[in-house]
Amino acid sequence: MPGKKTIWSVGGGKGGVGKSIATANIGCALAQRGNKVILVDADLGGANLHTYFGIRHPEKGLDDFLKGRAGSLEDTALETEVKGLRLITGGGEFLGIANPAFAQKQRLLSHIKKLEADFILVDLGAGSTYNILDFFAVSNEGIVVLVPEPAAIQNAYIFLKSFVYRRLQRLFAENEGISRMVRDATDARSGSSVKTFSDLCEKIASKDREAAKSAITEIKSFRPKVLLNMAATKADLKVVDAFRSASNTFLGLETDYIGVLYSRPSVKAAARRMRPFMCDKTADDAHRDMGVIIESLLKAEGKEPLVRPIPQKEDAAHVQEVFGFNDNVSHGGAVYHVQTEVQGGGLPSIETIIYCGGRIYFSKKSLWNDIAEANGGLEIKDYATRQHRAAMAAIKMDKITLKG
Numbered sequence: 001m002p003g004k005k006t007i008w009s010v011g012g013g014k015g016g017v018g019k020s021i022a023t024a025n026i027g028c029a030l031a032q033r034g035n036k037v038i039l040v041d042a043d044l045g046g047a048n049l050h051t052y053f054g055i056r057h058p059e060k061g062l063d064d065f066l067k068g069r070a071g072s073l074e075d076t077a078l079e080t081e082v083k084g085l086r087l088i089t090g091g092g093e094f095l096g097i098a099n100p101a102f103a104q105k106q107r108l109l110s111h112i113k114k115l116e117a118d119f120i121l122v123d124l125g126a127g128s129t130y131n132i133l134d135f136f137a138v139s140n141e142g143i144v145v146l147v148p149e150p151a152a153i154q155n156a157y158i159f160l161k162s163f164v165y166r167r168l169q170r171l172f173a174e175n176e177g178i179s180r181m182v183r184d185a186t187d188a189r190s191g192s193s194v195k196t197f198s199d200l201c202e203k204i205a206s207k208d209r210e211a212a213k214s215a216i217t218e219i220k221s222f223r224p225k226v227l228l229n230m231a232a233t234k235a236d237l238k239v240v241d242a243f244r245s246a247s248n249t250f251l252g253l254e255t256d257y258i259g260v261l262y263s264r265p266s267v268k269a270a271a272r273r274m275r276p277f278m279c280d281k282t283a284d285d286a287h288r289d290m291g292v293i294i295e296s297l298l299k300a301e302g303k304e305p306l307v308r309p310i311p312q313k314e315d316a317a318h319v320q321e322v323f324g325f326n327d328n329v330s331h332g333g334a335v336y337h338v339q340t341e342v343q344g345g346g347l348p349s350i351e352t353i354i355y356c357g358g359r360i361y362f363s364k365k366s367l368w369n370d371i372a373e374a375n376g377g378l379e380i381k382d383y384a385t386r387q388h389r390a391a392m393a394a395i396k397m398d399k400i401t402l403k404g
Helices: 019-032 049-053 062-066 102-114 130-136 150-171 176-185 197-207 209-220 234-251 265-272 284-301 380-396
Strands: 006-011 037-041 085-088 119-123 142-146 225-231 256-262 321-331 334-343 349-356 359-367
Touching (some): 006 019, 006 130, 019 037, 019 085, 019 119, 019 142, 019 225, 019 284, 037 049, 049 085, 062 102, 130 150, 142 150, 150 176, 150 234, 176 197, 197 209, 225 234, 234 349, 234 359, 256 284, 265 284, 284 321, 321 380, 349 380, 359 380
Parallel strands (some): 006 119, 006 142, 037 085, 037 119, 142 225, 225 256
Antiparallel strands (some): 334 349, 349 359
């Protein structure tokens, strides 16, 4: 069990990129591993997270807390079909919930941090308003959801840019000179606008070096996680690399890629049935996608062993065991991600992928039936371990290199 509470806010700027589906299924996967999880639907005025759990009319939610009908936010949590997973809905329909007063917002943020759970996921609405940005900042563990579509990528970048400058405005709220400099930096028509976060820090440093150091510390304290949703093929992963590069170059933000949810019929079918695909035992392919994401999240937190089996079906005659390895290898000034996945069941296979950001540099998939006899009687898990280590060694030996 985790030793401390973790809060992840889930945003992305554009509507329709699957933030709620990602939130619901990450929550399910964590609870299925024995964690206590609370999901908070902070899409004020447009909440729909409850519909993914088959709840048409929530009996209580954020509106009860904001209007004083509930003494604490914890009292509004609903049980779900997943053991250990509770949901705080935003499905109330009273005037003003979409734009709570400052005191209401601060009280809500405070109570989110007080919730009793191992993991708390906060599902955000679309856009880059101050309210949404402040909920994204409820912790330093934000998840940005991308889809491989130009408008969505642009909106996600604008979302992070707005977040960076919102943090700086709050940081320098009592320093009018620096605060004005930050405001002018975002005005494209101003003669004081800047192209990058580094440019802004140089301008701040020309007036106040300590303020510039504070700005760098503030932004470096936040390291968003990037999740790619609705990918059609592995080629779509290239957008992740471009997005991460732009975030680093122009915003000074280091980001971590945590995985991809492919566009699959099983995901759409579960959504139509108003339930998370992690609760649908026929969605084995989507379970594997989510397994990689959860391993990435937990590894970053240092909370779980890297290798864990993920149960796929309840029927013992058709059990598919999926397990894998994920490692980062630093070499030649780059960080490579090495991922090996083993899928059991009737047609077991082993797949190893090496990529840097979203760009794939090596991919190998083998059916176990085709290679078992040639490998000296090794068990599939032992062979996968050997293949994974060989891929990591190939990077160190310059057999896998970045090309311009």
